[in-house]
Each structure stands twice: as C-alpha cells, then as structure tokens.
Amino acid sequence: MIKVERLSKSYPGHDDRTVAAVRELSFQVEPGEFYTLLGPSGCGKTTTLRSIAGFERPESGEIRIGDQMAYSSAKNVNVPPHKRDFGIVFQSYAIWPHMTVYDNVAFPLLHGRVRIGKREARERVIKALQLVQLDGLADRPAPLLSGGQQQRVALARALVHEPRVLLLDEPLSNLDAKLREEMRLEIRQLVKRLGITALYVTHDQLEALTMSDRVAVMNAGRIVQEGTPVEIYKKPSDPFVARFIGLANFLDGRVCGTLSDGFGMVQTAIGILRCHFVRPASLDEKTIIMIRPEDVAFVQGSNEPLQNVVDGKIEVLVFTGDAMDCRVSVAGQDLRLKISSSTPLQPSSPVRLYFPAERCLAIQSGSE
C-alpha cells in the first residue's frame, strides 16, 4: 500500500544543529497493516513520514501510495500533498482554532480532493465523530477542547474522507500517561476495524510494541531491523535495537564452541555460556551476548541445570511494585535482573543464576 524505495533526504546544518537525514531507505507497508517507524529523535522517522505526505521533498528515491506514484526522482514526479490519498494526525493535533469541531472535521469533505454536498457531508462528519466518540461536541469551538478531545477530532478529520492510508506522527506524545494508554488501544482498534493502512511514527517502544503489526527500528536514517513486535523484542539483531527496546544486559565474548542448530559456546567474563546465535558465526570470532533482565532465573535447591549457571552476589535490591529490580555482581560484571517481588531475597547475599541458553542471544558486535 505504501512503498518507499531508496529514499534519501538531507538537511543543511541550520544554526549549528545537524538535522536528521534519511539514507537510501526502503520499506513496504501491506494493505491493512499497522506499520510503525520506531527510533530515537533525529533518526529520520518523521522526515520519512513527512516525505510520504509530501511536506518534505526528498532528494532521491521513490514513494508509492496505493497505485499512485507520489514521488519519484528518476521520473521527476512530485505530487503535491493535497493530491495524495492519505489522512494525517499531527503531534500538535493541528486543530484549527478558528473553527468548531464540526467545521474541522468537515473540511476535507468540503474543500478536499473529492468534494461532496453539504448534506451528504453532514452525515459523514457525524459518523466520523461517532467513530471517535465525540458526537455530542460537534458545535463546540475548537479552542475549548481538552488535549484528549483534540486528539479525537484530529483522528476524525484524518479519517472522514476515507483515505486508504493514515499517517500518524507521534500523536500520543502530548497526552498524559493514563490517556495515552487508553488511546493506544483505541487507535489500534479503530484502524483495524476500518481496515485502513496505517503508518505510525514514534519514539516510544511501548507504543510500537503494543500497537503495530510490524515495527521498523530506525537509527541514523536507516532501518536497523524490521519485524513483528515479538521478533523485535525477543530477537534483536543488533545491540542498538536491543538497547533501544526494553532493558538488556550485554556481555562481551568470543566464540569458543562448535555451532549446531543455531547454538554454540561463548567465552565471557563470567564463564562459558551456551548461547543462541542470531546469525552464524565462526570459531574465535568476537561477539556480544544479550540477555533480558526478566530472562535470568535464580537457582534454588537441588534440581540444578548443568549448563549456564554462575554464582554472584546481590548488590542492590529495589522494590518496584509488580517486581524487584535487582543488581547482581558476577565476576566483576554488573547484571540487571527482574524477578518476582515474592521471591525471598536479601541484599548482599550470594545467589546462583541460570541463563537459559535460548535466551542468551549472541549478537554480532557489528557496527554501532
């Protein structure tokens, strides 16, 4: 539905600040898919979205929306934004303060690509407002809305003309935490119910993981990894992704054992660990091992596993409500663990840890 190919865009450094660039970026969003560009600020995700909308003019590459060639440097095509088929929700909502809720939502129908009569428009505006549960507020002037309501109006305005693509530019970042959680679910459900293709841009990993069908993690103008939320979280291909999404422990190591069915042995500072290899590696190669805090287990009593067991000492123990945040030192390395808050543990006490081999991911140290 959206196809971006070898898209590049750079900014001249304006008053001493270097502005994000997009480098040879390619990806494709399938019809009906909820696709998220996730990355830190300045990684190029918003520039990509704005290029798709036509607010920025890329330097090279190709952008297709549906069967429309929206931009192509080779064919010298650059369709202006108002002739592209999409709806957009901005971070600032961009609700026009000089209009009522109704006027805001009716605008795409009365002044947009496909104009329809006032009476017909009325029906569709009411329907759109119902969709976002604002049907009682049609006549309210826009400045009198709360942040959450403005957000909903922005959604209704983006959807009222039934575009095939919905672009969302960090739409939740101006809301408070409680409302954000609510809207996460609501937007996802709405998009799924309408069967619309959605491109979502955010720096919030939780939003990306909970809302998307597929996530593309971006860094420095490139997509570092693309996959389902589960893949991205469980099998980060790269230390950047692992670090950006969730918490992770990293251990430097060297491959020292044979590899079979994706598993192998790695020599680390805390001993030899059996690990799962994301990509094949050869003997003696340097690698980094990633393990999530919640994946490390405490070994108690007799049924001790044979491999991947190390001894350590609890340094810090912090109660966080649903869990305990625990720092354990193992052979001079500081590891972060997340354990159930019901586990009886004392600070400064010795513990035995088990690293399940399938959760110890050997990620190539690669370029970071």
Next chain:
Amino acid sequence: MVAELNLRLIGFWTLTLALGIFVATPLALLIVNSFRTVSVGDLGFQLTHLTLLNYVEAYSNPKTFGMFLNSLWFALGSMGVAMVFGCSLAFLCERTDLRFRQFIPALVMIPLIMPGVVKGIAWIFLLSPRIGVLNQPWIALFGRPLLDAQSIPAMVWVEGISMSPLTFLLIGSIIQRMDPALEEAGAGSGAPKWKVLSRVTLPLLMPALAGVALLLFIRGIEAFEIPMLMGANAGIFVFSTNIYHALRDASPPEYGLAFAYCMTLILLTVGALWLYQRQLRRTERYTVVMGKGYRPRLIHLGRWSWLGWGFLGFYGVVGALLPFFILLWASVLPYYEPPSWEALAKVSLDNYVTVLRMDDLWDAAKNTIILGLASSVGTMFLTVLASWFIFRTYLGWRKLLDFVLFLPYAFPGMIVGVAFMILFLSFKNPLYNTIWIIVLAHVVNFLPIGSRFTHAAIVQVHKELEEAASASGAGFWRTLRHVWVPLLTPALTNGTLFLLILSFKVMSVAALLQGPDSMVLSVYLWNIWGGGEAGLASALSVLLVITLGFFTIVSRSLARGPAAAREF
C-alpha cells in the same frame, strides 16, 4: 523580618504614589481645565469658571469636522500603506525561499534611523509639486505632478513607510508563532494551496492582523511630525497639529479649545486601545498546542523571485536611499534645485560649515543629550524599581503600580506634553521653559515602554537565583551586587539605549514645551526648516541621520536581551 517588610511597604507606596501623582495629576488637570474658561494665569484645579463652551466652540466649528476627517483618513491611510509593506515584507522573509532573505530584517530596520522631521523634509524635496525630483518626470510626461507633498495622500505615504518596520516586526513574529502543522493539516485534507490560504491561514492570522492594524491606527492618530511638516502649511490639520497650533501659534493661546481637542484625541486613542486589548485576548484564545516546531514549507518563488527582489529594492529605495540622497544633495547646494549637471558645479560643503558654526546648535545638542540621558536613565531607574515590586513582592496592591505604569500608554505623547504644560503653568516654579519639564514629560511618556524592558528582565531572573545567593550567606547588598546587577545589566543597557534614541527622534513633546533655552536638535532642525533655510536644514538632517545611525549600530551590537522593544 518585620522591619524589612515595613521598609518594602514604605518603598512600594512611596513609588506608587509618586508615580501615580506624577502621571495622574497632569492628566486630571487637562480634563478639569477643558471644562473651564481659562487663561494663562488661571490654570489649575480651581473649579471656577466652569463651562462647556470649549467643547461647543470646538465642535460647532465646521473646520473641526474637516480636521476630524483628515485625522481619520491620515490614520487609516497610513495604516493601509504600512500593512501592505509590512505584510509583504514579512511574507517574503518568513514564507518564501528568496535568497538572502535572512538579511531582510536588518534591511527593513534601516529607515527607522531617520527621525520623522528628517523624513518629512526629505519627502517635501521629493514631492514638491514643481521642483520635486519625483514629480518632474511625471509633469514632463503627463502634465501634472505625481503627488503633492502638501496633501493627505503624500502624508499617508510617508507615515505609512515610517510605520512599515514596526508592522514588519509585529507581523513577522505572528507568522513565526503559527504552528506549520495547521497549514499542513489543510494540505493533508486534500485542500489545494489557495484553499488552505483562504480557509486556514488567513482566518487564523486575522485576529492578530486586526490587532496590528489597530495599533497602527493609534499611532497614525497621534502622529505629529509628518502632518506638521507636510500638512500644516497647506492648512491640512489633524488632531495633533491642531492642538499644537492652538497652543503655540495662536496668540493668546486658545487653551480651552486645545483642551477640548485633546479630550477627543484621548477618547479616540483610549477607544482604539480598548479594542486592541480585546483583540489581543481574542488572539490568545487561538493559541494552540505547538508541535515540534518544524519550519513551515517555504513557497518556491522560482521565476518570480525577481518580483521579490524588486519589491525589496523598491522598499529600500523609498524607505531609505531616496530620502537620504535627496537630503545629501540638498545639503551641498546653496539653494535647492533638482539634481542636474549644471547644479553639480555649485556643490560645496558651506552648509555644513555654517551649521556647525551656529552657537545655538551646540546649546541644542547639549539639551538633546541631557534630555536623552536623563529621560532614559530616569525611566529605567523608576521602572526597574517598579518591576521589582510587581514581580518580587507579594504586596496586595502591586497591580495598582502596574496600572500606573501602563496608564500613559493610552495617552499620545502630545497629550502628555499638553498635560505637563498645564501642570507647570498652574503654579509658580522654576522649571517651566527649561529642559527638565520636557524630561519629565518624556519619562511619563516612556514609562510603559521602559517597563516592558524591566518586566521582562526581572521575570527572567529566576527567584531561585536570588535565593541561592541568600542561602550562600550573601546579604542584600552582596546579592544586589553579584546577582542582580550582572543579570540585569544587559537588559537595562538595552532599554536605556532604546529610549535614548527614541527621545532623540520624538519631536512632539519637545516642540510643544520648547522655550528659548530648552531647544533640542529635532525642534531646532524644524525651526531652521521653518525659517526657510533648506540647505542648512538638509545639512543638519544628514548629520543627525549619521549620528543616529552610528548610535543605532552601537546599540544593536550591544543588544542581547529580550526583544521587548519590538512592539514600539
């Protein structure tokens, strides 16, 4: 603690009452005396000789109606010219991809260097019906002049250009503050460019633009220099020149009449100001959540950029180059004649020599310096104290002080001048006819501007900075010396320089209150011009412009603070 609080309280009330009396008494005198039959020895608060005759006389005169219309046309017209220039320049600067547009703000400010009198003189040279440089080719081609300097359209043109820099600043900042996403949302809805412009951009900017227009209208209504120089000789009077005429030209002075005109002028400006404030509140209602602050999409001019350049060039020429060069030309000729090869033979620097040798010029220069320094430093001193009381104490009446500071904003400089004239004629004192009465009137006139600077400066110094000094054991004086003074110095320097230059340029108050020993340079220049010494006046104009240009550059390079000056 108790003792300190009392000291604050005493300080606060001393300042508030002093300023209150200082501001309100003259204005009250003006109002009272507009209802009395008065003559020189009789001005004051006595409620004798009460009458409505002043108003009857003023408003039964059919000329008054004409003057009223003149004022209105003049104010509305110059507002229109300034809006056209200001909007176009701001648009070019903020929303197009014109090359080198980052230099537009500096270019736009250049005409500000020229005081009103100087501009008036220059444009009389340019638009004089017979010898005006701009009119001559027009006469040759069409048999009639382009524009007569002594007409309302010409006055409108000159005043409009004079107000363009201010308009540019105000509108530019309005455009900058608008969230570009509001326009993108329009394009994202599928609306073409012109629809976005007419349905989104313009309606959004409208309240703010209306506010700017009102502010310009107020300034047009109270303008003095241009109507005086260009209109008064031809019998075209507006409120301000009419008041001046009744007080300074008529003999004996027609106080009652002048006061009655003053009252109408006050009503007009207060009314417009009230509308302006209401408009401001309406504008604030349009404030929306701001996004990431993307730079808006710039309009690609392409083949049309020559039009942008042409417009900028035109503005530069009419705003600064043309007036300055015509003055330069006139200043090197014994008698003015339009530029020609024959005239080039008569060029000499005699006028400059003569001007610089005039004794009373140096008296006027001295007075100007006293006036500038005393009124700027005095204003800043008073307002910094007031700002401190307003923002750093929790005294219940601090709003009153703020009101007193703002009050003179509603009264044109001319009115403050008249009010001080009455004040100092009402009782025996040694100040009348000295420069100090002008200083006092300027201080009152400048209070609202000064407080813009000092309010911003004081607010910007976080309370914690002061508290951190106390917590470190520094007493009041040490805190003052090591925290307040260094932090406030830039803003105060800024404000002082701004007022210094302003007091140099504003002529209305000094013209009204001038005495033989209290002449300042702007009035002095005007008198030379009025005496028919066109060459000398031009030479003095050129010298003034160069001096002011120098000061402006110095103050701009020193200026590193809040842009409070922008609204004035």
